[in-house]
Amino acid sequence: MSLTGMVYRPPYEANSLLLQVTQGCSHNKCTFCYMYPDVPFSVCPVEQVAADIEEATRYCPDVERVFLEHGDAFVLSADRLVQIADAIHARLPKVKTIAMYASIQNIRHKTDDDLCRLHECGIDGLDIGVESGLDAALQYMNKGHTAEEAKEQLLRLTDAGIDYSFNIILGCGGEELWRENADATAALINAVQPHLLFIGTLHAEPGCRLYQDMKRGLFRECTFGQLLDEQERLISGLELKDTIYFGSHPSNIVPMQGRLPKHKQAMIEAVREKREQLRRHLNEYPQRGGEGSILNR
Ligand code: SF4
Known part of the structure; x- marks a missing residue:
């Protein structure tokens, strides 16, 4: 499983599968933040995410919660998040919740219909x-x-x-x-x-x-x-x-x-x-x- 750079997660995600779908933070400008100063923001390739999900089926097939990395994975489009959620559910059928860090801007860029679709595919427990x-x-x-x-x-x-x-x-x-x-x-x-x-x-x-x-x-x-x-x-x-x-x-x-x-x-x-x-x-x-x-x- 490829997790690059410093990896942060909320304390209550200690038992979650950490799945990297982005690198760094799309905002990366908060005055107090030192999490990703030298990490240019990028979106992980579809193939890499698919390979990581496949790898997870071997060592944690019964995992019930996934936390998407890094700093604001909710920046991804609703279509891409639904695609990731579908891939997770297809290979890790016990997953109930897919959580991640999110910003207020990330929510603003999604429609009400997007948010409902994301809820329906198990995206919940955002950390804002x-x-x-x-x-x-x-x-x-x-x-x-x-x-x-x-x-x-x-x-x-x-x-x-x-x-x-x-x-x-x-x-x-x-x-x-x-x-x-x-x-x-x-x-x-x-x-x-x-x-x-x-x-x-x-x-x-x-x-x-x-x-x-x-x-x-x-x-x-x-x-x-x-x-x-x-x-x-x-x-x-x-x-x-x-x-x-x-x-x-x-x-x-x-x-x-x-x-x-x-x-x-x-x-x-x-x-x-x-x-x-x-x-x-x-x-x-x-x-x-x-x-x-x-x-x-
Ligand atoms: S949104 Fe979070 S990760 Fe990004 S700069 Fe602000 S505190 Fe850091």
Whole structure:
């Protein structure tokens, strides 16, 4: 099976078959991103994908979930994705779900009919880096979408029956806008009612623009105290019917998982408890480690 370059996948895809259908990311411009800096975006040849599916029939014939690589495989046309899904189902008949990373732009470029066709062939569980509901933060992070566009496209996905993970990054607004970031992000999440929330915390690795901006003082990251305040404010502002909160990313100060609204108060208490534990360090800046689930092949 050919998987080129660094391979990233969400933690809950640990048991999925990783099938490469694109290389790199078609956007590749997010201010904080260091995933594919030197990887020109390309689409994998049909023959390579077919050969990889054939190889998978030998070592994981009973696999039930496939995750398409790399950074935004949902950029592929609906026709190509249906073709890939048909090839998977033909050779791996137990596959129920075909998931992948997707951007708001990727959804925008598909019609409602496309989305319904994709749902019908098992494409589900998209992993979407929405990051924030605050336009100023989205613009600085160069996400290529506004909060209103994210809302519109995510509601289209829901209408088509496609579930997704709404990924957010605490600290996207920096020291100046953490309150606004919490409030606007909670409002966007409430408007779209995602099935899954995936929470990470902003950190910059050498090689991305954010790292350079931080070094030059052009972006002032949040302190421990501000990140905890932002997290509490965000959770407090969430009015959800039934959403999984997946916050175990290693960048998070308070790793936790739960269900909202059921565990809302317990989560708020957990943040307050951590603030109390860190009371002597609230004005300091966290030193964070590497990005979450990275498979280095
Ligand atoms: S964060 Fe995702 S969408 Fe943005 S450049 Fe990186 S891989 Fe592409």
